[in-house]
Amino acid sequence: MTMSERIYTAGLVVIGDEILSGRTHDRNIAQIASWLQVQGIRLSEVRVVPDVTARIVEAVNALREGYDYLFTTGGIGPTHDDITVDAVAEALGVPVVIHSEARAMLERHYTGIGKELTEARLRMARVPEGADLIPNRMSGAPGIRIGNIHLMAGVPHITAGMLDALTGTLEGGAPLLSETIGCWTPESEVSDILRQVEKAHENCQIGSYPFFREGRVGANFVIRSTDADQLRSCVDSLCDGLATAGFDFTPGGI
Amino acid sequence: MTMSERIYTAGLVVIGDEILSGRTHDRNIAQIASWLQVQGIRLSEVRVVPDVTARIVEAVNALREGYDYLFTTGGIGPTHDDITVDAVAEALGVPVVIHSEARAMLERHYTGIGKELTEARLRMARVPEGADLIPNRMSGAPGIRIGNIHLMAGVPHITAGMLDALTGTLEGGAPLLSETIGCWTPESEVSDILRQVEKAHENCQIGSYPFFREGRVGANFVIRSTDADQLRSCVDSLCDGLATAGFDFTPGGI
Numbered sequence: 001m002t003m004s005e006r007i008y009t010a011g012l013v014v015i016g017d018e019i020l021s022g023r024t025h026d027r028n029i030a031q032i033a034s035w036l037q038v039q040g041i042r043l044s045e046v047r048v049v050p051d052v053t054a055r056i057v058e059a060v061n062a063l064r065e066g067y068d069y070l071f072t073t074g075g076i077g078p079t080h081d082d083i084t085v086d087a088v089a090e091a092l093g094v095p096v097v098i099h100s101e102a103r104a105m106l107e108r109h110y111t112g113i114g115k116e117l118t119e120a121r122l123r124m125a126r127v128p129e130g131a132d133l134i135p136n137r138m139s140g141a142p143g144i145r146i147g148n149i150h151l152m153a154g155v156p157h158i159t160a161g162m163l164d165a166l167t168g169t170l171e172g173g174a175p176l177l178s179e180t181i182g183c184w185t186p187e188s189e190v191s192d193i194l195r196q197v198e199k200a201h202e203n204c205q206i207g208s209y210p211f212f213r214e215g216r217v218g219a220n221f222v223i224r225s226t227d228a229d230q231l232r233s234c235v236d237s238l239c240d241g242l243a244t245a246g247f248d249f250t251p252g253g254i
Numbered sequence: 255m256t257m258s259e260r261i262y263t264a265g266l267v268v269i270g271d272e273i274l275s276g277r278t279h280d281r282n283i284a285q286i287a288s289w290l291q292v293q294g295i296r297l298s299e300v301r302v303v304p305d306v307t308a309r310i311v312e313a314v315n316a317l318r319e320g321y322d323y324l325f326t327t328g329g330i331g332p333t334h335d336d337i338t339v340d341a342v343a344e345a346l347g348v349p350v351v352i353h354s355e356a357r358a359m360l361e362r363h364y365t366g367i368g369k370e371l372t373e374a375r376l377r378m379a380r381v382p383e384g385a386d387l388i389p390n391r392m393s394g395a396p397g398i399r400i401g402n403i404h405l406m407a408g409v410p411h412i413t414a415g416m417l418d419a420l421t422g423t424l425e426g427g428a429p430l431l432s433e434t435i436g437c438w439t440p441e442s443e444v445s446d447i448l449r450q451v452e453k454a455h456e457n458c459q460i461g462s463y464p465f466f467r468e469g470r471v472g473a474n475f476v477i478r479s480t481d482a483d484q485l486r487s488c489v490d491s492l493c494d495g496l497a498t499a500g501f502d503f504t505p506g507g508i
Contacts, residue, residue: 081460
């Protein structure tokens, strides 16, 4: 592992009035972020936009060009407010077409339960021209992949199934490693130590995350690096610094 | 209430490597979105960016100009990774100064517990020049308000205290009202009804949110409008449409 190693990045566009209204708590940001970490890809930006075509097009174009990969969540179902496929097609300047494999999947499914493949149901087979399907074992509706863009479901456990199907298929770099040290002390007491230790380890970042629990204040310090040796050295320096200054700390975090 | 009534909008910049790494599940988007709804302000866009000054500056400038109000969460503590104040000052082209009232609050606090106001602790009194404080009852550290920008904490219950302090102080419009109808049926079965009912009520939006529970599929339909009468009329039409087509539904949602 060298410092010149390429860093792979991703953007995420969360599409949904229900997130912006506060009605639904988003769970896809954390889920996709964690999954990307394991693939060696860093989630670098998220935008949450409403169910408005122009707004989706703008966000998709900004993030697909800015990062190696783009993910979207939401808006790929069969109803009138599901406009993600149309918006992504518009962003790419390609038409929307019926995907033959998706159509065949829907036909098998509806024939199996003795129903007709109506136009409404066929909406779920619409893709931007040139797209592939991302299968998922959780439901019949597939995700969609076109270029560096991955269209995922809004329902978190369906998205989980699609991420499963994508595991190992995206090129990534060294995963970002992290270790956590917890301290029952206000972070302002140790800010000088944190700053000095981070400065002395240029390939590591230290994040400080304060908390208030059981009537006491404390903070977790998360040390991140793509290099295991440098991470270890930084963690050791931080522990030494805290011990020398007389602070108790908890390896692994609090 | 008239249709020409002004709609007030807000943007939110969530600052934090811990959200983008998947380590922390964001809870501020839903909290701020719900609070804004009650103030008659619509959350129109969220961007999650890393702890990198240039990225914060870019997001702050895009959203403070695009919406009536801008909120940020995270990065206002005393440690080296707390760079929100500096980034917002840079975005606005003003210097960072020590706020005299914030300094006095910190002096009282540390004198009271027999400690000195060190430079590290004094960091918590830094604000972009011209800013006011947003008090909160949950902790000593205040939020910061400058122009249309509101800098809030990253820790959700501290942000809750700051939102409390801001309640009723921001000019808003008519709150967006909503009603929910639930149905134990795949949304593709009722997509035509949803589309037609929404089309017939131009000041209402209908969102369809599918779910999978207890081995069955269903969906909640959320009807939104700023006009109570039109909302009522749209809900009645949707219930009529569902009943006529033979679907059971649950007012209030499932």
